Amino acid sequence: MCLSIPAKVLEINGEVAKVTLGGTEYNASLQLVEDVKIGDYVLIHTGFAIQKLSEKEAQETLKLFNEFEELNKQLDEEEEKTGKRIA
Amino acid sequence: MNENILLGHGSGGKLTHNLISNLFVKHFSNPILEKQTDSAILEINANNISFTTDSFVVDPLFFNGGDIGKLAVAGTVNDLAVSGAEPLFLSASFIIEEGFSFSELEKIVKSMAEEAKKANIKIVTGDTKVVDRGKCDKVFINTSGIGILSEKNKEISSGEKIEIGDKIIINGTIGDHGMAIMATRNDMNFSSNIKSDCASLNQLIKKVIDSGADIKFMRDATRGGLSTVLCEIVENKSYGIEINEDDLAVNENVRGICELLGFDPVYVANEGKVVMVVSNKDSEKVLAILKKDELGKASSIIGEVVDEHHGKGWINTEIGGKRIIDMLAGEQLPRIC
Amino acid sequence: MKFIDEFRNKEKAKKIVRAIENISTKEIKLMEVCGGHTMSIQKFGIPSLLPPQIELLSGPGCPVCVTDRKYIDQAIAYARLDNVIITTFGDLIRVPGSSSSLDNEKAKGRSIKIVYSILDALKIAKENPTKKVIFLAIGFETTVPGTAAGVITAAKENVDNFYVFSSHKVMPPAMNALIDEGVKINGYIGPGHVSTITGTGIYSGLAENFNVGCVISGFEPLDLLQSIYMLVKQFEEKNPKVEIQYKRAVKVEGNIKAKEMMYDVFEYRDDWWRGLGTLANSGLGISKKYAKFDAERKFDVEVEKTKEDKGCICGEILKGLKSPKDCSLFANVCDPSNPVGACMVSNEGACHAFYKYNRE
Numbered sequence: 001m002c003l004s005i006p007a008k009v010l011e012i013n014g015e016v017a018k019v020t021l022g023g024t025e026y027n028a029s030l031q032l033v034e035d036v037k038i039g040d041y042v043l044i045h046t047g048f049a050i051q052k053l054s055e056k057e058a059q060e061t062l063k064l065f066n067e068f069e070e071l072n073k074q075l076d077e078e079e080e081k082t083g084k085r086i087a
Numbered sequence: 088m089n090e091n092i093l094l095g096h097g098s099g100g101k102l103t104h105n106l107i108s109n110l111f112v113k114h115f116s117n118p119i120l121e122k123q124t125d126s127a128i129l130e131i132n133a134n135n136i137s138f139t140t141d142s143f144v145v146d147p148l149f150f151n152g153g154d155i156g157k158l159a160v161a162g163t164v165n166d167l168a169v170s171g172a173e174p175l176f177l178s179a180s181f182i183i184e185e186g187f188s189f190s191e192l193e194k195i196v197k198s199m200a201e202e203a204k205k206a207n208i209k210i211v212t213g214d215t216k217v218v219d220r221g222k223c224d225k226v227f228i229n230t231s232g233i234g235i236l237s238e239k240n241k242e243i244s245s246g247e248k249i250e251i252g253d254k255i256i257i258n259g260t261i262g263d264h265g266m267a268i269m270a271t272r273n274d275m276n277f278s279s280n281i282k283s284d285c286a287s288l289n290q291l292i293k294k295v296i297d298s299g300a301d302i303k304f305m306r307d308a309t310r311g312g313l314s315t316v317l318c319e320i321v322e323n324k325s326y327g328i329e330i331n332e333d334d335l336a337v338n339e340n341v342r343g344i345c346e347l348l349g350f351d352p353v354y355v356a357n358e359g360k361v362v363m364v365v366s367n368k369d370s371e372k373v374l375a376i377l378k379k380d381e382l383g384k385a386s387s388i389i390g391e392v393v394d395e396h397h398g399k400g401w402i403n404t405e406i407g408g409k410r411i412i413d414m415l416a417g418e419q420l421p422r423i424c
Numbered sequence: 425m426k427f428i429d430e431f432r433n434k435e436k437a438k439k440i441v442r443a444i445e446n447i448s449t450k451e452i453k454l455m456e457v458c459g460g461h462t463m464s465i466q467k468f469g470i471p472s473l474l475p476p477q478i479e480l481l482s483g484p485g486c487p488v489c490v491t492d493r494k495y496i497d498q499a500i501a502y503a504r505l506d507n508v509i510i511t512t513f514g515d516l517i518r519v520p521g522s523s524s525s526l527d528n529e530k531a532k533g534r535s536i537k538i539v540y541s542i543l544d545a546l547k548i549a550k551e552n553p554t555k556k557v558i559f560l561a562i563g564f565e566t567t568v569p570g571t572a573a574g575v576i577t578a579a580k581e582n583v584d585n586f587y588v589f590s591s592h593k594v595m596p597p598a599m600n601a602l603i604d605e606g607v608k609i610n611g612y613i614g615p616g617h618v619s620t621i622t623g624t625g626i627y628s629g630l631a632e633n634f635n636v637g638c639v640i641s642g643f644e645p646l647d648l649l650q651s652i653y654m655l656v657k658q659f660e661e662k663n664p665k666v667e668i669q670y671k672r673a674v675k676v677e678g679n680i681k682a683k684e685m686m687y688d689v690f691e692y693r694d695d696w697w698r699g700l701g702t703l704a705n706s707g708l709g710i711s712k713k714y715a716k717f718d719a720e721r722k723f724d725v726e727v728e729k730t731k732e733d734k735g736c737i738c739g740e741i742l743k744g745l746k747s748p749k750d751c752s753l754f755a756n757v758c759d760p761s762n763p764v765g766a767c768m769v770s771n772e773g774a775c776h777a778f779y780k781y782n783r784e
Binding site: 098115179276314333348349351402405406407408410411413 | 428469470645771780
Binding site for chain 1: 425427430431436439440442443446456459460463513541542543544547557563564566567569570573576577614615616617618621641642647650653669671672673679681682685765772782
């Protein structure tokens with residue numbers, strides 16, 4: 001379950017953050033999180049920020065996707081050599 | 088004039104008479120209406136008449152991009168226009184709750200007059216009823232419309248001429264109206280710049296029809312969204328439809344609120360969108376005409392009629408997967424999960 | 425970095441799919457135990473991309489679907505009390521009880537309001553001091569801290585006409601019970617947002633005791649494909665373990681502050697799950713400290729005898745033993761506009777997701 005999506009923090013007033021979801025603004029509660037700053041992305045669920053998203057970790061994940069590129073290249077090369085489709 | 092609508096405004100007496108003369112006739116002014124006869128006398132030279140009716144009960148009455156009045160005109164105009172007809176005349180009936188603010192009613196009436204002018208149609212007859220407080224929600228409007236339909240466009244509304252290979256076109260972004268309403272509802276606590284796409288499409292559609300393009304079918308994608316129209320097209324037919332998610336335009340702010348509430352934009356209501364099925368050879372031409380118009384800037388060819396999965400619509404998803412599209416069943420509710 | 429668009433990319437998806445095909449040699453059954461995953465998987469058409477030997481099953485990850493019918497009947501009994509306003513997430517509104525639903529009761533004039541957040545329910549309580557406002561608290565660990573925050577706020581602000589009716593549940597007992605019951609799963613797609621709160625410790629028993637791996641996944645299509653790749657790799661290498669794919673949101677320790685609030689307001693209790701029956705310590709009731717906000721302690725109502733529908737196989741589906749397509753009611757008697765079972769009501773119920781995106 002647990003629909004929750006990333007939103008960017010625009011303003012912070014005490015325990016409330018004004019966040020934007022592609023232009024739609026919502027006042028989310030910060031009661032469940034610590035040290036959120038303006039510009040951070042947070043996960044919003046039922047009106048609460050439940051976690052800050054780490055840009056560094058997101059970049060790492062995207063890097064991992066690039067490893068699949070490498071693997072695909074290798075597979076392509078093998079296919080060239082053998083003339084056979086390799087999954 | 089009183090500040091609020093009283094039961095007396097619906098009594099048929101002096102107050103009613105004043106309301107009609109000083110509000111409706113004043114703003115909707117045209118020679119046919121001004122005669123104030125029991126029925127409007129219309130001179131029409133045509134073999135085929137298109138006739139449609141629709142009621143409007145939107146809450147809130149005023150939203151970003153329109154209001155119930157604009158909607159009441161555009162909605163009925165569009166029902167005529169997508170049948171291939173040229174809309175000419177509308178009726179407008181009001182059911183008003185006792186105590187409703189006169190100035191708000193006037194705002195709605197002005198907005199209707201303005202939209203009627205834009206769409207180049209006349210509001211020629213109408214009616215007013217006032218009900219006890221609590222018996223209706225502020226104001227309900229019914230509009231019926233008459234248009235003329237030339238012989239060559241008679242098949243458009245049935246879709247009988249649709250063939251495999253025809254292209255499917257829509258005149259812009261989806262989901263704007265439904266999400267504008269959702270965001271305006273004060274219990275949701277959103278502030279949003281989403282604007283309803285509410286608009287009369289008859290001038291835009293006329294341009295396409297006048298170009299002589301081979302239009303097989305048109306329908307406006309209102310409640311139930313784009314997917315419901317696509318399902319109606321293929322239902323019990325010996326062809327299917329395939330559309331590409333990549334080709335669907337969704338405004339960023341609409342997508343944001345959809346993601347938050349767990350809505351799928353293909354099921355969300357529009358009020359200014361026409362889905363056209365056009366023969367392949369004319370599809371690019373139609374697209375170019377649409378794109379030149381303010382109401383069709385973001386038009387795109389979103390898919391085609393195929394000789395596969397007969398009777399069903401499929402979406403090629405943005406990551407290259409496939410999924411079925413279905414009619415909206417029940418209303419989409421905000422969900423947490 | 426927008427955290428959405430980067431994780432939806434056709435070209436990258438193709439490449440991960442090919443990598444999966446490249447390492448996958450054996451039949452494998454993977455279960456997602458989060459309704460949000462069920463929705464994403466169907467909406468993006470992920471099954472249509474995978475090779476036939478990889479089967480995805482939907483588990484008991486939709487809180488609406490696993491909730492006891494008695495809970496709905498009791499909520500309806502509360503709605504029928506004088507001066508009560510029921511506040512609920514949209515998810516519950518159409519779920520059939522034994523003889524009625526919240527939707528039906530609303531049509532009969534009971535005061536039932538859909539809210540997006542417990543904080544909206546609290547606001548309604550403050551605006552209506554003469555009414556008793558009951559919030560129907562459903563959901564797993566992702567949603568529980570919010571409910572806790574709502575109760576703590578109500579206590580702080582002395583709102584004395586606000587009550588919570590908890591059906592909150594926790595995920596791990598169900599994940600263990602499924603395997604205990606002999607459901608054949610080779611790996612779990614772990615619930616990303618639950619883990620955002622709980623951290624990864626709760627899954628350690630899976631690999632150790634049951635030999636089943638768990639990859640905690642994000643919700644975008646590339647997240648899910650990568651998690652599937654990781655699970656296939658574990659399975660092929662016979663190396664089941666708990667891994668985090670969704671590192672941008674999930675830390676090993678989870679969200680400590682949220683957990684503290686959760687344990688302040690709630691305490692474990694046994695709870696009943698559709699398809700699994702009663703599971704020890706799988707539910708959360710309001711703790712003694714906050715007893716005055718507990719609807720169950722406050723209101724004494726007569727609840728009708730629970731009646732289940734004949735022919736509905738929700739229970740089997742929730743266990744991954746059967747697919748919605750195996751149900752004789754599916755798409756002929758039972759559809760989203762006329763749901764027989766909870767799995768068809770909830771947007772993320774397996775039957776609903778199947779109906780909407782995957783009927784052939």
